Structures are given as C-alpha cells and as structure tokens.
Amino acid sequence: MSLANRPRAEQHATRAAFFIPGFATALWATLVPFAKARTDINDATLGLVLLCLGAGSLLAMPLSGLFAARLGCRRVMVATTLIICATVPGLALAESAWMLGLVLFVFGAGVGAMDCTMNVQAVVVEREAQRVMMSGFHAFFSIGGFLGAATMTLLLSARMAPISAVLLGVLMMGVVALLSARYWRGERVAHDAPLLAWPRGIVMFIGVLAFIAFLAEGAMLDWSAVFLTDIRKVDASHAGIGYVTFTLTMTVARLLGDRLVERIGRQKAIVAGALLACAGVLVLTLVTPWQASLGGYVLVGLGCANIAPALFSLAGSQNRMPQAIAITAVSTLGFAGILAGPALIGFAANHFGLIAAFVGVAMALLLVAVSTRWLRM
Structure with a gap:
C-alpha cells in the first residue's frame, strides 16, 4: 500500500479495533442466561461471578498502557484479541461457577486491555489526521455490540447450539483482526518514560x-x-x-x-x-x-x-x-x-x-x- 493511502487504512483499522471488544461483550451478554442455567447458580451467585469480569478489566487496564508504550499498540491489541477469542468459547462451556468466574476474569482482562490500547491508537491516528475522529471511533464499539447481539440472537433463535454460535462469532472477530492488524500502530515510546504513574x-x-x-x-x-x-x-x-x-x-x-x-x-x-x-x-x-x-x-x-x-x-x-x-x-x-x-x-x-x-x-x-x-x- 502506498504511503498516501496508509493513513486511511489506519483509520479503518482503528474502527475495527473498537468493533472487536464491542462485538465480544455482546456475545457474552447473550450467553448469560445459558451460563446461569448450565452452572445452576442463583441470582446472588451470578452477581458475584459477574464481578470477575470487572475485576479482570480493572487489573489489566493499568498494565495495558505500560505494554502499549513498551511494545507498541499492535502487539498488545493482537495479544488481547487472541485472549478474547480464546476465552469466549469457554464462556459457553463452563460447567461451574468457579470455572465461569475464572474465564470471565481472563475475558475481562482482554477486553479491558484492548479498550485502553485502542484509545491510545485512536489518539495517535486522530492527531496525525489533524481532524476530530474520536466520536466516530467510539461509535464502532456500539456498532459491534449491536451486530454481536443481533447475530447471536438470530443464531440462537434458529436453535443453533450456543457453542456453535459463539465459534462463528469468534471466526468473525478473527477475520476482522486479520484484515486490520497490519495497520495497527507498532511504534514504542521512549524508554525513559515512567512505567506506571498515578494520575495527577x-x-x-x-x-x-x-x-x-x-x-x-x-x-x-x-x-x-x-x-x-x-x-x-x-x-x-x-x-x-x-x-x-x-x-x-x-x-x-x-x-x-x-x-x-x-x-x-x-x-x-x-x-x-x-x-x-x-x-x-x-x-x-x-x-x-x-x-x-x-x-x-x-x-x-x-x-x-x-x-x-x-x-x-x-x-x-x-x-x-x-x-x-x-x-x-x-x-x-x-x-x-x-x-x-x-x-x-x-x-x-x-x-x-x-x-x-x-x-x-x-x-x-x-x-x-x-x-x-x-x-x-
């Protein structure tokens, strides 16, 4: 691809990065009733299990900024996409509350790290384009959520098994990532920057x-x-x-x-x-x-x-x-x-x-x- 066309490709790739976690979280949202029935847990236990997703995200977010700075956005987003794609099927297969909570923790870590890193990428792409683009990037998270929920609802309504529907969703995310990953930013920041810092x-x-x-x-x-x-x-x-x-x-x-x-x-x-x-x-x-x-x-x-x-x-x-x-x-x-x-x-x-x-x-x-x-x- 010519240098003149690369900025546009990076913009589309950034939209794809926002699409992936939105789509993935929608897949999980449609799986919640199935997971609750399969693990035979009550509402109170389900609430505790759901906290694992948030805990994984909150712990991964501070580290994702560090890794994005040291390794570049591309490597982090590829790794987190792999984590997301690897854990979503586990959400459709977990047979106990403990297993479901563990998979949710890892899934949440992947989504949280992706969330931070894609915003780092978006700021760089927006700044180099010299025009406002952030709202449009964030819209694709919502679009991913809408399409993920619609796809799963359609497949599950057609009596497809949850694991089969999820695997099809994983395939869709994988295709999106394969088409866009080469245009995710790979540069690193200077090594004298602090690893972690309290916001001030x-x-x-x-x-x-x-x-x-x-x-x-x-x-x-x-x-x-x-x-x-x-x-x-x-x-x-x-x-x-x-x-x-x-x-x-x-x-x-x-x-x-x-x-x-x-x-x-x-x-x-x-x-x-x-x-x-x-x-x-x-x-x-x-x-x-x-x-x-x-x-x-x-x-x-x-x-x-x-x-x-x-x-x-x-x-x-x-x-x-x-x-x-x-x-x-x-x-x-x-x-x-x-x-x-x-x-x-x-x-x-x-x-x-x-x-x-x-x-x-x-x-x-x-x-x-x-x-x-x-x-x-």
Missing part, C-alpha cells in the same frame, strides 16, 4: 469527569429497565425499550459527532453534552406517561455520546503525563464509573428512592458542564 493534575480531573460520564451510561445500562418497571409500571417484556432508545441514539450521535466537535470544539461539546444528558435524566425521571419520558432517553443518548470521546482526546493532547499513561488512567477511572455507578445508584435508591438517585445523576452531569471551565491544557 489535569489528567486526574479528566478522569473524574470520565467517571461521571460513564456512571451515567452505567445507570442507563443497569437501571433504565428497573426504573420503567418499578416506577412507571411498564410490563417487564417492554422495559428494555429505554436502553434500546438510549444506545441507538448514542450510536447515531457518535457517527455524526466528529463534525459537531470539530465545529464547536471539545470543551463546548462536553458542556453541551453534559447539559443535554442532565436534561434527559430529569425528563425521563419527572415526565409522565412513560411513552413521553422516552424523550429523556433520547436526550441522554445525545448528550453522553461525545463526552467520553472528547475526554480521551483531551487526555491524549495534554503534556503533563505520557500519553499512554494518561489514557490508561482515564480509561480505568471511566470503567470504574460503569462498575461503581450502578452500585452507588442502588445504595441511594435504597435510602432515598430511585427517582432521587436519578436526580443525583443529573446533578453530577450538571457538575461536569460547570467544571469544564477548568479544562485548560
């Missing part, structure tokens, strides 16, 4: 904002259906419509978001997104009937869509910490928001009610909008 200054501030943004996304993932059934009295068979509305809106907004961010700038995009998401949470919480409150899910999807991509770009452009370490820190804090957020909402809902807990999420998003005045590089 602007990087810590960006990480805290990422924690809140991902907390809001986690709230939609884990609590939107509960809110519709418990508060709005929607039948459980229709309760997923809130999250579907949110995620489809966010995907479309990310596909269109780069042009918006390029026009108004990253900081204004974060402010506008946080205000929209705040308004959306208030609408879905306070507006009745539930059909009208779906507009709130649309606003939250529009608002959240471009906050995280803009924060990753800011982390990559700051000069207080090495790029790989900074992006790793922001990724880790953001993922902690997804894990801890639903638990915090549950704690608040238990003491103050679910409506009050959601209003608290809205206020946190308002704080993101107000605090961006201190986002100075």
Whole structure:
C-alpha cells in the first residue's frame, strides 16, 4: 500500500479495533442466561461471578498502557484479541461457577486491555489526521455490540447450539483482526518514560469527569429497565425499550459527532453534552406517561455520546503525563464509573428512592458542564 493511502487504512483499522471488544461483550451478554442455567447458580451467585469480569478489566487496564508504550499498540491489541477469542468459547462451556468466574476474569482482562490500547491508537491516528475522529471511533464499539447481539440472537433463535454460535462469532472477530492488524500502530515510546504513574493534575480531573460520564451510561445500562418497571409500571417484556432508545441514539450521535466537535470544539461539546444528558435524566425521571419520558432517553443518548470521546482526546493532547499513561488512567477511572455507578445508584435508591438517585445523576452531569471551565491544557 502506498504511503498516501496508509493513513486511511489506519483509520479503518482503528474502527475495527473498537468493533472487536464491542462485538465480544455482546456475545457474552447473550450467553448469560445459558451460563446461569448450565452452572445452576442463583441470582446472588451470578452477581458475584459477574464481578470477575470487572475485576479482570480493572487489573489489566493499568498494565495495558505500560505494554502499549513498551511494545507498541499492535502487539498488545493482537495479544488481547487472541485472549478474547480464546476465552469466549469457554464462556459457553463452563460447567461451574468457579470455572465461569475464572474465564470471565481472563475475558475481562482482554477486553479491558484492548479498550485502553485502542484509545491510545485512536489518539495517535486522530492527531496525525489533524481532524476530530474520536466520536466516530467510539461509535464502532456500539456498532459491534449491536451486530454481536443481533447475530447471536438470530443464531440462537434458529436453535443453533450456543457453542456453535459463539465459534462463528469468534471466526468473525478473527477475520476482522486479520484484515486490520497490519495497520495497527507498532511504534514504542521512549524508554525513559515512567512505567506506571498515578494520575495527577489535569489528567486526574479528566478522569473524574470520565467517571461521571460513564456512571451515567452505567445507570442507563443497569437501571433504565428497573426504573420503567418499578416506577412507571411498564410490563417487564417492554422495559428494555429505554436502553434500546438510549444506545441507538448514542450510536447515531457518535457517527455524526466528529463534525459537531470539530465545529464547536471539545470543551463546548462536553458542556453541551453534559447539559443535554442532565436534561434527559430529569425528563425521563419527572415526565409522565412513560411513552413521553422516552424523550429523556433520547436526550441522554445525545448528550453522553461525545463526552467520553472528547475526554480521551483531551487526555491524549495534554503534556503533563505520557500519553499512554494518561489514557490508561482515564480509561480505568471511566470503567470504574460503569462498575461503581450502578452500585452507588442502588445504595441511594435504597435510602432515598430511585427517582432521587436519578436526580443525583443529573446533578453530577450538571457538575461536569460547570467544571469544564477548568479544562485548560
């Protein structure tokens, strides 16, 4: 391939890197009921087992920045793709809670490490292109999730055995990786850069904002259906419509978001997104009937869509910490928001009610909008 065409190939390869973990996590999401029945565990035990995925991701994320800096993004992403592809079949075969938890831990480590490293790659590719591209990259994680869930649902509905459906999914991820891996970045950073570092200054501030943004996304993932059934009295068979509305809106907004961010700038995009998401949470919480409150899910999807991509770009452009370490820190804090957020909402809902807990999420998003005045590089 000519040097002139290589940047475009690297951009497509970066989109493929985001697609893979989104597709893989969707495969697991469709396997959860089968894994629960096969291992014969109750809801409480399943909750503990599911924590293994998050634990693996949180432990792997800080190390992935180190390896990306020392070995280059390509080697790390190839290794993590292999880990993901090797462990997904185990999720369809594990016969005990212990085995399922162990496989989930390794699977989570692969997904978490891939998540950090692909953002490091994306920042480099975006910077060299000299135009905003991060929202579009993140959209392909959502596209991967949608296609993974749709593919598995179609295959399982056709009475295909879970392991057969999963192996077909692994084959699809393998083809995507084979076509794109040669265009993943392979350069390393200088060896005098620190191996690991605690985030400080602007990087810590960006990480805290990422924690809140991902907390809001986690709230939609884990609590939107509960809110519709418990508060709005929607039948459980229709309760997923809130999250579907949110995620489809966010995907479309990310596909269109780069042009918006390029026009108004990253900081204004974060402010506008946080205000929209705040308004959306208030609408879905306070507006009745539930059909009208779906507009709130649309606003939250529009608002959240471009906050995280803009924060990753800011982390990559700051000069207080090495790029790989900074992006790793922001990724880790953001993922902690997804894990801890639903638990915090549950704690608040238990003491103050679910409506009050959601209003608290809205206020946190308002704080993101107000605090961006201190986002100075």
